[in-house]
Amino acid sequence: MQLRELAVPGALEITPQQFGDPRGVFLEWFKAGPFAEAVGHPLDLQQANCSVSAAGVLRGIHFADVPPGQAKYVTCAKGAVLDVVVDVRVGSPTFGRWDSVLLDDTDRRAIYLPEGLGHAFMALEDDSTVLYLCSSGYAPEREHGIHPLDATVGIEWPTTARDGSALTPQLSDKDTAAPSLDEAEQQGLLPSFDAVNDYLATLRA
Numbered sequence: 179m180q181l182r183e184l185a186v187p188g189a190l191e192i193t194p195q196q197f198g199d200p201r202g203v204f205l206e207w208f209k210a211g212p213f214a215e216a217v218g219h220p221l222d223l224q225q226a227n228c229s230v231s232a233a234g235v236l237r238g239i240h241f242a243d244v245p246p247g248q249a250k251y252v253t254c255a256k257g258a259v260l261d262v263v264v265d266v267r268v269g270s271p272t273f274g275r276w277d278s279v280l281l282d283d284t285d286r287r288a289i290y291l292p293e294g295l296g297h298a299f300m301a302l303e304d305d306s307t308v309l310y311l312c313s314s315g316y317a318p319e320r321e322h323g324i325h326p327l328d329a330t331v332g333i334e335w336p337t338t339a340r341d342g343s344a345l346t347p348q349l350s351d352k353d354t355a356a357p358s359l360d361e362a363e364q365q366g367l368l369p370s371f372d373a374v375n376d377y378l379a380t381l382r383a
């Protein structure tokens with residue numbers, strides 16, 4: 179298992195070792211020891227989610243109020259998604275920066291997003307099945323969104339599916355109505371970098 183920090187500090191790409199044999203493949207997609215060593219605290223698993231998306235489905239950019247926020251450890255068991263992390267922490271030196279990891283059923287990577295970061299992904303194939311472990315339970319009143327096509331964030335979403343066909347972004351009504359990054363900041367919806375770091379310090383203590 180290899181871990182690599184992304185361009186948004188705190189976010190990690192995890193590349194598992196895969197063991198193939200005539201039956202198929204085996205891999206460890208989460209391992210508590212290396213995770214805690216890299217992050218500085220264990221993952222407090224409170225919820226495990228699964229979503230299935232058609233090609234072009236675009237979910238996010240979602241984040242939760244900190245504390246406690248919601249850290250996510252995400253993989254794609256079937257199909258492929260471009261998974262994106264966005265720094266929405268006001269006061270962060272990398273505020274507004276995004277990075278991405280291709281999660282698919284070939285390399286079977288995972289991505290970890292600590293509390294306070296924005297998360298979004300686009301499915302590159304029908305029936306793309308995303309599994310993610312969460313550090314807190316669903317609290318819709320504490321979850322917020324930023325429009326995934328916001329020009330200020332400028333995420334370069336794929337335009338071509340894995341089969342070569344054109345992708346048309348398909349958003350939920352909620353995500354279509356989401357504010358831009360600037361609007362979300364003006365509305366006081368974004369977590370502060372200091373509040374996130376204070377909370378992470380309590381987890382590491």
Ligand SMILES: Cc1cn([C@H]2C[C@H](O)[C@@H](COP(=O)(O)OP(=O)(O)O[C@H]3O[C@@H](C)C(=O)[C@@H](O)[C@H]3O)O2)c(=O)[nH]c1=O
Nearest residue numbers: 227229237238239240250297298299315316321350352
């Ligand atoms: C996220 C979530 C949704 N739901 C319900 C609410 C709703 O009826 C239905 C679909 O919800 P949403 O439209 O919010 O689902 P979705 O747009 O897939 O939301 C997810 O997007 C990705 C990018 C994330 O990072 C996740 O944390 C989550 O916010 O599922 C739960 O019951 N529990 C949950 O944890």
